[in-house]
Amino acid sequence: MTDTYITLAHGNGGRYMRELIEGTFARHLGNPLLDINADAARLPWDAGELMFTTDGFTVQPLEFPGGDIGSLAVHGTVNxxxxAGATPRYLSLNAFIEEGLPLTQLDRxxxxxxxxxxxxxxxVAAGDTKVVRRGEGGGLYLATAGIGVRTPGIELGMQTIQAGDAILVSGPVGDHGIAVMLAREQFxxxxxxxxxxxxVLPLTRAVLGLPGLRFMRDPTRGGLATVAHExxxxTGLQAGLQQAAIPVRDQVSAVCEMLGYDPYYLACEGRVVAVVAQADAAAAxxxxxxxxxxxxAALIGHMQPGxxxxxxxxxxGGTRILDELEDDPLPRIC
Amino acid sequence: MTDTYITLAHGNGGRYMRELIEGTFARHLGNPLLDINADAARLPWDAGELMFTTDGFTVQPLEFPGGDIGSLAVHGTVNxxxxAGATPRYLSLNAFIEEGLPLTQLDRxxxxxxxxxxxxxxxVAAGDTKVVRRGEGGGLYLATAGIGVRTPGIELGMQTIQAGDAILVSGPVGDHGIAVMLAREQFxxxxxxxxxxxxVLPLTRAVLGLPGLRFMRDPTRGGLATVAHExxxxTGLQAGLQQAAIPVRDQVSAVCEMLGYDPYYLACEGRVVAVVAQADAAAAxxxxxxxxxxxxAALIGHMQPGxxxxxxxxxxGGTRILDELEDDPLPRIC
Structure with missing residues (x-):
């Protein structure tokens, strides 16, 4: 691993990507509004507050069981x-299209x-397309930016998390990662x-009224383990996860065992991890x-001192440390 | 030219791109706010109106005399x-980085x-990075989305243009296109x-108070001729341009003559074309x-019946029809 050239590990949601973002992007672009730890920027405005966020998509193949790069580009930014506790309102869309992409596929x-x-x-209120020469793109890359209305009175953030809080996940982890991997048929x-x-709007809306809700994040690149790491x-607290409580589908477990993947690092694109005060965990x-x-949905662990x-x-009764992600198990998964 | 596969002409700002946007993107995404003829979306909001826009950037080489893909990604969306008559406030940034890009270059x-x-x-209030494998990207692609505050009381738009209105350009055309082309050293x-x-904010601010200001656009992909076409x-009116009045630098003219390019189709990235009532043309x-x-800056022609x-x-004393752009004279210019 050299640090003078961009490597695939710079895109995997783990340590190298964090260092790239901190060392290059945040260093140059740093401003009070650009919070590299937040999912969306909170924008002061005349009446109420906007939330503004963006995401890029390079999934391969472009279409897979349960979705495609188009729906993914909406879900990623909406989520x-x-x-972040906002109601999404407007999206912008950028398409980088490679020469040779079948128009019928683009249309779908x-x-x-x-x-x-x-x-x-x-x-979708704004858009732009660029076409790049054959060989200069991966078929289609998309970027979406989203504007939402901040829900007044809700204060979510990792800084509100306390020891003893419960960690919840809204459904089985790793489905997206394994579904895309299987669609490649590469093994x-x-x-x-x-x-x-x-x-995930129905899921976030369902718990937004709970006073004990501290923080939510969708475990995409880097999966559940990466969110727990962040x-x-x-917080400086330990995230203690109970393996038996974490929902993983049999098919995901089977593929992970076969190929040596760890399901806790695989991307989800429709799940929510929430940290909730223990008193509100059952209600959530x-x-x-x-x-x-x-x-x-399951209660999968707690934040604790240590x-x-x-x-x-x-x-x-054993324990295993889930280290920060370094190698990219599955590139171009989102 | 086939219409079943994406070709480079689908990205050149001319007819094929318009057909792609109308036939695929606007057809699926059509909504009252998404105006494919506007530079920015006008967003109703509680107090005042937002303007929201986005642009993608694939210029090659990434750095060239007078700029680079980074400054270009700001100027494109700001402009x-x-x-559109707005004051830009917030940007989002997407970076698609190819494995192998030198970090020092990314940093610059x-x-x-x-x-x-x-x-x-x-x-820059939000951002995201993706890394693609070596060979799957052109070094670096950027996308920016921008939010601005609409200037109250200003009604700009092509629908306000009338026969007899003057066409102005703020400076020499084609500098960007030729500068990037020369930086490639390909000929x-x-x-x-x-x-x-x-x-172009100083330029747009300087004329925004004129009651006769009808419409402004920055002549990027497809250049001055494409803006005139749009x-x-x-409007259903004829755009009559006086060749002798259009400012073109000697070096741009010389390269165009040598290579058979037409400077009126070359991209600018810091110019404004304005349509102004004749009564306010001198003031503008x-x-x-x-x-x-x-x-x-120069008055280069008029809108007229015909x-x-x-x-x-x-x-x-002769005339030449400037047709809608079909072939891309210079791909990856912005």
């Missing part, structure tokens, strides 16, 4: 606003994007596992389980 | 807001982006011509000429 993808936007209640593996790609780093869980996308790291407690 | 580019943002008075040509890449198509020109970036096309009147 960043949703977990844009149609899917439009459906996802409609379902999430957002309007001769096939499967009909669908991505979890979806708007919380642990920011009940609210999620009442929703179609939250039926497998060394600031992520500790996985195994069913047999 | 889209400026010509992001630093340049930060300087350009500071000079234009905008804050064995070298030169020290600098791009005109800059924020105006002509939207004087306001621009008082600025460092407007010293070569067939809706762009007619170039040559110094010897």
């Amino acid at each position: 960043d606003l949703a977990v 993808i844009v149609a899917s994007l439009a459906r996802a936007a409609k379902m999430a209640g957002v309007v 001769g593996l096939k499967g009909e596992l669908a991505s979890d790609s979806a708007s 919380i642990s780093r920011a 869980l009940a609210a999620w389980r009442a929703l179609p996308d939250g039926q497998d 060394r600031a790291q992520v500790v996985l407690h195994t069913p047999l | 889209d807001l400026a010509v 580019i992001v630093a340049s982006l930060a300087r350009a943002a500071k000079m234009a008075g905008v804050v 064995g040509l070298k030169g020290e011509l600098a791009s005109d890449s800059a924020s 105006i002509s198509r939207a 020109l004087a306001a621009w000429r008082a600025l460092p970036d407007g010293q070569d 067939r809706a096309q762009v007619v170039l009147h040559t110094p010897l």
Whole structure:
């Protein structure tokens, strides 16, 4: 690993990406509004506050069971606003299209994007397209920026997290990562596992009224383990996760065992990790389980005093440290 | 030219790109706010109105005399807001980085982006980075989305244009296109011509108070001729341009003659084309000429009745039709 050239590890959501963002982007662009630890920027405005966020998408293949790069580009940005406690309103869309992409495929993808936007209640209000020469792009890259309305009176953030708070996840982890990997058929593996790609707005709305809600994040690049790491780093607390409580589908576990992946690092695109005061944990869980996308929601651990790291407690009473991600298990997953 | 695969002509700002945007993007995403003929979306909000826009950047080489992809990514989006009559406030930034890009170069580019943002008075409030494998990207692609405050009481738009209105340009055309082309050294040509890449905010502010100001646009992809075409198509009027009045630098003319380019189709990144009621044309020109970036501003023609096309009147009394752009003279220019 050299630090003079960009490597794939600079894009994997782990340490190298954090160092790149801190050392290059945040260093130059630093300003009080640009919080590299937040999912969306909070923008002071004349009446009320806007939330503003952006995300880029390079998933390969462009279409996979349960979604495509178009719906993903809506869900990614909508979900960043949703977990920040905002109601998404407007999106912008950039498309970098590689010469040679079949127009029929582009049409399907844009149609899917439009459906996802409609379902999430957002309007694509601005857009731009660029075409790059054959070989200079990966078929299609998308970027979306989103503007949302901040829900008044809600103060979410990692700084509100306390020892004893419960960690919840809204559903099984790793579906998106494994679904996309299987769609590549690169290991001769096939499967009909669908991505979890979806708007998490119903999930975030269901718990936004709970006074004990501290923080939410969608575990995309780097997965559940990376979100737990970010919380642990920011709070100085230990994230203790109970392996037996973390929902993982059998098919995801089977593929992970076969290929040596760890499901806790795999991307989800329709799940929420929430940190909630223990007193409200049962209410949050009940609210999620009442929703179609939250039926497998689970309380998976607690924030606790101790060394600031992520500790996985195994069913047999052992522990395993979930280190910060370094190698990219699955590039171009979102 | 086939219409089943994306070709480079789909990205050149001309007819094929318009058909792609109308036939695919606007067809699926159509909504009252998404105006594919506007530079920025006008967003109703509680107090006042936001303007929201986005642009993607794939210029090659990444650095060139007078600018780089970083400053360009600020100017492009700032200028889209400026010509729409807004004051830019916030930007989002997406970076698609190719594995292998030297970090020192990325650092220079992001630093340049930060300087350009500071000079234009905008804050980068959100960002995201993706890294793609070597060979899957062109070094670096950027996308920026921008939020601005709409200036109250100003009604700009092509629908306000009338026969007899004057067409103004704020400075020489084609500098950016030729500067980038020379930086490639692909024809064995070298030169020290600098791009005109800059924020046009001083220029737009200087004329925003004129009651006769109808419409402004920055002539980027497709250049002056494409802006004139867009105006002509939207108004049903003829755009009559006086060749002798259009400012073109000697070095730009020389390269164009050598390579068979037409300077009126070359991208500018720091110029404004304005349509102004004849009664206010002299005032607009004087306001621009008082600025460092407007010293070569010129009245270059008029909107007039007749067939809706762009007619170039040559110094010897002849005429030449400037057709809608089809072939891309210089791909990856912005």
